[in-house]
Structures are given as structure tokens and as C-alpha cells.
Amino acid sequence: MTEVQERVSDERRAALRAGLLSWYARHKRDLPWRRSEDPYSVWISESMLQQTRVETVIPYFMRFMKRFPTVAALADAEVDDVLALWSGLGYYSRARRLHAAAALIVERHGGEFPRRRQEAEALPGVGAYTAGAVLSIAYGLEEPLMDGNVQRVLARWFRVEGLVTRAAARRELEELAANLVDGVGDPASWNQALMELGATVCSPREPRCGGCPVEALCEGRAAGVERALPVLPARPAPVDVELELFLVEEAGRVLLRRRGAEGRMAGLWELPTRELASGEARLFPAEVELSLLARGELGELRHTITRHKITARVYRAALGEDGLPPEWAWVGVEELKGLGLTGMTKKALTLGRGRSL
Ligand code: SF4
Numbered sequence: 001m002t003e004v005q006e007r008v009s010d011e012r013r014a015a016l017r018a019g020l021l022s023w024y025a026r027h028k029r030d031l032p033w034r035r036s037e038d039p040y041s042v043w044i045s046e047s048m049l050q051q052t053r054v055e056t057v058i059p060y061f062m063r064f065m066k067r068f069p070t071v072a073a074l075a076d077a078e079v080d081d082v083l084a085l086w087s088g089l090g091y092y093s094r095a096r097r098l099h100a101a102a103a104l105i106v107e108r109h110g111g112e113f114p115r116r117r118q119e120a121e122a123l124p125g126v127g128a129y130t131a132g133a134v135l136s137i138a139y140g141l142e143e144p145l146m147d148g149n150v151q152r153v154l155a156r157w158f159r160v161e162g163l164v165t166r167a168a169a170r171r172e173l174e175e176l177a178a179n180l181v182d183g184v185g186d187p188a189s190w191n192q193a194l195m196e197l198g199a200t201v202c203s204p205r206e207p208r209c210g211g212c213p214v215e216a217l218c219e220g221r222a223a224g225v226e227r228a229l230p231v232l233p234a235r236p237a238p239v240d241v242e243l244e245l246f247l248v249e250e251a252g253r254v255l256l257r258r259r260g261a262e263g264r265m266a267g268l269w270e271l272p273t274r275e276l277a278s279g280e281a282r283l284f285p286a287e288v289e290l291s292l293l294a295r296g297e298l299g300e301l302r303h304t305i306t307r308h309k310i311t312a313r314v315y316r317a318a319l320g321e322d323g324l325p326p327e328w329a330w331v332g333v334e335e336l337k338g339l340g341l342t343g344m345t346k347k348a349l350t351l352g353r354g355r356s357l
Contacts, residue, residue: 004175007158016157016217017184023213024193027200029054032061037188039113039138040071046133047094047125050147054199060089071111074102083267083340090305090343092265097125115139136187144177145191149198154180155230156202156220164230241310245301245344246272246292246317247352253330254349255290255319259342264305269331270342271349272317290328291320298352303344314348 028034031054033045044064048057064085068074074082079099086095101123105113113134114120120131132145151164154176162169177194184190201208207226209215220226248255248271256269272290298314324330331339336349337357350356 004172004179008176008179012217013180016180016214017190019214019217020193020197021186021189024189024196028192028196029200032058034192037138039134041065042134042138043113043126043130044098046130047098048089050094050129051091052089056089060085071102071105071113074099075106080267080340081338084338087268087339087341088343088346092268092340094125096266100124101126113138115141117143133191136181136191138188140186140188142181142184142187144174144181145195146174146177147195149195149202150177150191152204152230153194153198153202156207156226157214157218159219159223159225159229161225161229161231163233165233169231236307238307238309241308242276243310243312243344244274244276245312245314245348246274246294247298247314247348248272248292248317248319249333249352250319250330252334253332254336255324255328256331256339256341256345257328265342268340268342268345270345272328273312273344290325291322292317293320298348301344301347301351303347305343310344312344312348314351316352 031045033041036042045057045061048061048064067085068077068082077099079096082095082099083092086092089095104123105111109119114123115135117131117135120126120134121128126134129145129147132143135141135143136145151173154160154173155164155169158172158176160169160172160176162172164170164173181187181190197212197214201212205227209218209221209226212218212221215221218226220229246255254271256271259265259268259270261267272292295316295318298316301310301312301314303310303312333353341349341357346357
């Protein structure tokens with residue numbers, strides 16, 4: 001018997017399953033991607049939900065599924081159209097990988113998300129978590145998954161006190177997740193219930209243990225150490241970034257530049273942007289290599305990119321006498337909606353034009 005099997009007795013496992021599943025049946029949130037078990041829909045929603053809040057994802061998911069309702073539709077799309085729909089959601093490499101993976105699913109798997117973990121994880125952007133989510137939720141396979149919510153719930157249930165980025169604690173949590181899903185019967189509900197408990201009850205700082213369906217089975221709670229678990233590495237300090245953005249409009253067109261093909265926000269369009277100060281490598285160019293004449297401040301914006309806390313002042317400006325360097329382009333305002341814009345640029349355009357795109 002392995003150590004994990006010893007820790008999860010049959011009685012305890014049965015009680016955890018009964019408590020959590022009946023709670024989930026009564027309390028699960030009605031989310032758009034839960035209305036279908038289509039693997040494509042599960043895959044898209046799980047990809048969008050990585051590092052992004054549920055409320056933010058909902059409208060993006062709805063628009064994306066309307067525009068690209070099938071794997072084949074996504075595979076056929078231009079990557080720029082995919083980026084345009086992703087604009088504002090951040091972590092744009094996810095959109096590029098989704099698009100690349102859709103092409104591979106059509107080419108190698110007859111348009112159907114693979115059912116085998118190894119094949120699923122061979123797709124761009126599909127890691128252990130996404131594979132586990134699609135296989136369990138869409139295909140009903142008893143595959144475990146581990147995201148931040150599941151990690152927290154399991155670390156508290158079983159009082160896992162090692163640093164979760166270390167191999168020993170990670171392995172322990174993975175074995176616990178695998179043990180609990182094995183033989184559960186309804187892995188789709190089980191995995192979603194674990195995530196739901198973490199998202200709505202067993203929250204990082206203020207777990208609502210009084211409303212928890214399995215409080216009596218939780219070792220962390222019994223020992224009074226639930227808030228200290230899981231043990232996470234220290235967060236890197238936030239970096240303050242100050243920017244100036246320039247909105248240059250002329251004859252129904254806006255001046256934009258496309259970011260390079262590599263690095264952060266690759267391939268997205270942005271307004272002329274100048275980075276005034278930051279403690280480290282620049283997110284944006286230090287100088288706008290354009291001659292611009294500022295015509296007044298439109299306002300200030302705040303935006304966060306990973307740990308960068310950005311404050312940006314937005315100015316209306318006109319193009320100076322030096323003309324237009326080759327990498328800059330005039331884009332008609334009616335085309336803006338179909339472009340992959342950086343989140344900052346989208347906000348600044350909304351501010352400057354008095355309405356959202
Ligand atoms: S008792 Fe508290 S710490 Fe334990 S699983 Fe429930 S909410 Fe989380």
C-alpha cells in the first residue's frame with residue numbers, strides 16, 4: 001500500500017465524495033461552458049480560464065464560440081482574427097497556441113480533441129491541467145487535474161505542508177488527486193466540484209469553513225492551520241511602470257504600430273507608447289521614434305500585466321513634420337474592432353473616443 005493509499009481510507013474517500021458531490025449538485029454556478037460537454041467548448045473555456053477570472057472570461061467565451069463554433073472553424077481562421085477576439089484577455093500566446101493546436105487536431109485527429117492524455121498533451125498549449133479537464137469533463141474519463149484551486153483544497157484536506165513548487169509536495173498532491181478520482185464514477189462532476197469548492201468556499205485568505213460541506217473531514221481545519229496552506233513560494237514584488245500613450249487621429253484613421261513577432265503581446269497593435277520609468281526590462285519602447293505634437297491630456301489609465309502595475313497618461317497628439325516611419329500605419333476606425341489590440345490600447349481608444357470599440 002502506498003503512503004497516499006494509507007492516508008485516504010475507503011471510508012474517508014467515500015465521505016469526501018458524498019459530501020462534495022451533493023454540495024456541488026446544489027451549489028454549482030451556472031456558467032456558459034457548463035451547458036455543454038462538447039470537448040471543443042471545454043478546451044476553449046479551460047484555456048481562457050487559466051490565469052483569468054471567470055467573470056472576465058464569460059463574454060470572451062461567448063464571442064469566441066459564436067465566431068469559431070468548431071475546431072475546424074478555428075483551424076481555418078486567420079490568426080489575426082483569433083487575436084482580435086482575444087484582445088484584452090491577456091497572455092496572448094494562449095490564443096496563438098489554441099489556433100496552432102486546432103490545426104493539428106484537424107490534421108492528426110480528424111477534428112476531434114484526442115482522448116488519450118499523451119496525445120492531448122502533445123498539442124501546443126495543452127498541459128496536464130487542460131488535458132485532465134477535457135478528458136474528465138467532456139469524455140468522462142477518470143483523469144485527475146490540478147489547478148490552483150484543487151491544489152489548495154487538497155493541501156488543506158490532507159494537510160500537505162511542503163512547499164508546493166518542490167517535487168515532493170507536488171507529487172503528493174498529484175497522487176492524492178489521482179487516488180480520489182479513481183473509481184469516482186462521475187469524474188466530470190468530481191473535478192469540477194473540487195475546483196468549485198476552491199473558487200467559492202475554500203478561498204486563499206478567508207476560507208468559509210463554516211459553510212464547507214466537508215469541514216469535518218479536513219485535516220488542515222482540524223489542526224487550525226488551513227489559512228497557512230498550501231505553502232506557496234514568495235511572490236515577486238510588483239513593478240510600477242509609467243507610460244505615456246498618444247492617440248493620433250486623422251481623417252477617420254488612427255495611428256498604430258504592430259508589435260514584433262516575439263516576446264510579450266507579440267503581433268498585437270498598439271498606440272504610440274513611451275515608457276517613462278520601470279525598475280527592469282522595458283515592456284514598451286523608451287522613446288516613440290515618431291515626431292508627435294501633444295495636444296492635451298485625455299486622462300489616466302491603470303492596467304496590470306502580470307506583476308507590472310501600469311499607470312498611463314493618454315494624450316491626444318498630431319503627427320509632426322518628420323512623417324511616418326515604415327513600421328507605423330494609419331488604420332481606419334471601423335477596422336479597429338477586428339484588430340488584435342493590446343489591452344492598454346483598447347482602454348486608451350475607449351477613453352479617447354468616448355465609447356468602447
Ligand atoms: S474546512 Fe475550510 S479549509 Fe477545509 S476544505 Fe473546507 S473551506 Fe477549505
